[in-house]
Amino acid sequence: MTQRTRLSDTEIDHLLKKLVGWERRADTLYRKFVCKDFVDAFGLMTRIALVAESLNHHPNWSNVYRTVEISLSTHDAGGITHLDVELANKINSLL
Amino acid sequence: MTQRTRLSDTEIDHLLKKLVGWERRADTLYRKFVCKDFVDAFGLMTRIALVAESLNHHPNWSNVYRTVEISLSTHDAGGITHLDVELANKINSLL
Amino acid sequence: MTQRTRLSDTEIDHLLKKLVGWERRADTLYRKFVCKDFVDAFGLMTRIALVAESLNHHPNWSNVYRTVEISLSTHDAGGITHLDVELANKINSLL
Amino acid sequence: MTQRTRLSDTEIDHLLKKLVGWERRADTLYRKFVCKDFVDAFGLMTRIALVAESLNHHPNWSNVYRTVEISLSTHDAGGITHLDVELANKINSLL
Numbered sequence: 001m002t003q004r005t006r007l008s009d010t011e012i013d014h015l016l017k018k019l020v021g022w023e024r025r026a027d028t029l030y031r032k033f034v035c036k037d038f039v040d041a042f043g044l045m046t047r048i049a050l051v052a053e054s055l056n057h058h059p060n061w062s063n064v065y066r067t068v069e070i071s072l073s074t075h076d077a078g079g080i081t082h083l084d085v086e087l088a089n090k091i092n093s094l095l
Numbered sequence: 096m097t098q099r100t101r102l103s104d105t106e107i108d109h110l111l112k113k114l115v116g117w118e119r120r121a122d123t124l125y126r127k128f129v130c131k132d133f134v135d136a137f138g139l140m141t142r143i144a145l146v147a148e149s150l151n152h153h154p155n156w157s158n159v160y161r162t163v164e165i166s167l168s169t170h171d172a173g174g175i176t177h178l179d180v181e182l183a184n185k186i187n188s189l190l
Numbered sequence: 191m192t193q194r195t196r197l198s199d200t201e202i203d204h205l206l207k208k209l210v211g212w213e214r215r216a217d218t219l220y221r222k223f224v225c226k227d228f229v230d231a232f233g234l235m236t237r238i239a240l241v242a243e244s245l246n247h248h249p250n251w252s253n254v255y256r257t258v259e260i261s262l263s264t265h266d267a268g269g270i271t272h273l274d275v276e277l278a279n280k281i282n283s284l285l
Numbered sequence: 286m287t288q289r290t291r292l293s294d295t296e297i298d299h300l301l302k303k304l305v306g307w308e309r310r311a312d313t314l315y316r317k318f319v320c321k322d323f324v325d326a327f328g329l330m331t332r333i334a335l336v337a338e339s340l341n342h343h344p345n346w347s348n349v350y351r352t353v354e355i356s357l358s359t360h361d362a363g364g365i366t367h368l369d370v371e372l373a374n375k376i377n378s379l380l
Contacts, residue, residue: 038144038147038148039237039240039241042144042148042237042240043234043284044233046137046141046232046233046236046331047229047233049137050228050229050233050335051229051338053134053335053336053338054339056339058133058159059158060158061158062155062158063154063155063157064153064155065153094229094230094233133335134335134336137331137332138331138379139328141327141328142325142327142328145239145240145328146324148241148243148244149243149246189324228337228343229338232331232338235330236327236331239327242323243323243324248350249348250347250348251347251348252346252348253344253345253346253347254345255343
């Protein structure tokens with residue numbers, strides 16, 4: 001099994017217990033951040049962008065003013081992989 | 096009429112003729128950008144963020160890898176205003 | 191007196207007492223930030239960039255890995271003005 | 286020889302011929318960019334930050350309004366290495 005192998009439901013449920021703030025939505029890992037204002041939200045997005053580019057694995061995300069919503073999945077695998085869990089953990093470590 | 100007065104359909108149709116690349120989607124101005132890669136897309140997003148914060152008027156936007164989708168509307172007015180047209184023009188001038 | 195009038199030495203000394211972390215270096219307000227890593231440093235820089243563009247007043251700054259050094263002065267006035275103090279205060283409020 | 290071995294003067298002179306816009310300054314590769322305005326300059330800086338973090342090799346750089354000055358060297362090697370040349374090439378490919 002590699003970083004890009006799709007995880008089973010049991011594996012995802014198990015891993016989610018250690019991923020504070022993230023939940024499963026269909027075939028993605030989802031987390032919503034509500035920041036202080038736009039400046040704070042875009043500062044967080046920039047730090048996430050740096051981490052994502054460094055992993056060469058990028059989020060599906062949206063922003064409205066101080067809210068940032070992030071969905072992680074691995075396109076090639078058609079679902080959630082260890083790479084998504086790694087990115088979610090790295091995003092959490094930014095906080 | 097101020098910057099934040101909701102525009103009529105006729106006004107919007109007229110203004111859209113000069114807004115290259117933008118279209119109307121429900122009560123928003125919408126444009127999609129397909130960049131070279133994530134680095135290019137996030138560079139564009141950063142420049143848009145600077146312009147938006149400076150206008151104190153922010154987009155509803157999303158990003159997936161090299162694609163950036165932007166919807167502009169003025170929440171308080173319940174639709175499209177001159178402020179949205181101004182932001183759309185400033186975004187176009189970044190290109 | 192306007193935002194862009196050069197402050198006297200006495201005024202600067204007085205204002206510096208309330209500007210935590212900033213010191214006077216020649217004709218500038220200076221502060222050095224040591225962040226956790228590059229991602230953290232560039233996240234701070236992005237938030238400062240948004241604030242600076244919004245004020246239409248920009249820092250003279252440098253970055254090496256996790257260190258950010260900022261010097262503020264008002265070119266037209268040939269020294270430190272209220273605009274520099276305002277930017278310094280806004281940078282402090284990001285922390 | 287690895288990516289982090291210090292290059293000789295002859296090697297640097299040879300490599301500089303293919304590095305458009307860069308020059309040698311003491312033990313660094315140096316390039317200055319003059320952009321359209323601050324928004325353009327910070328957009329470039331963000332793209333460079335993404336590339337640098339991805340390489341885990343970061344510039345020594347400064348910005349004043351629309352000017353960005355970059356010096357590249359490899360601290361551990363005490364001079365210019367292939368890693369600096371690689372970062373310089375990646376920065377050039379952003380333009």
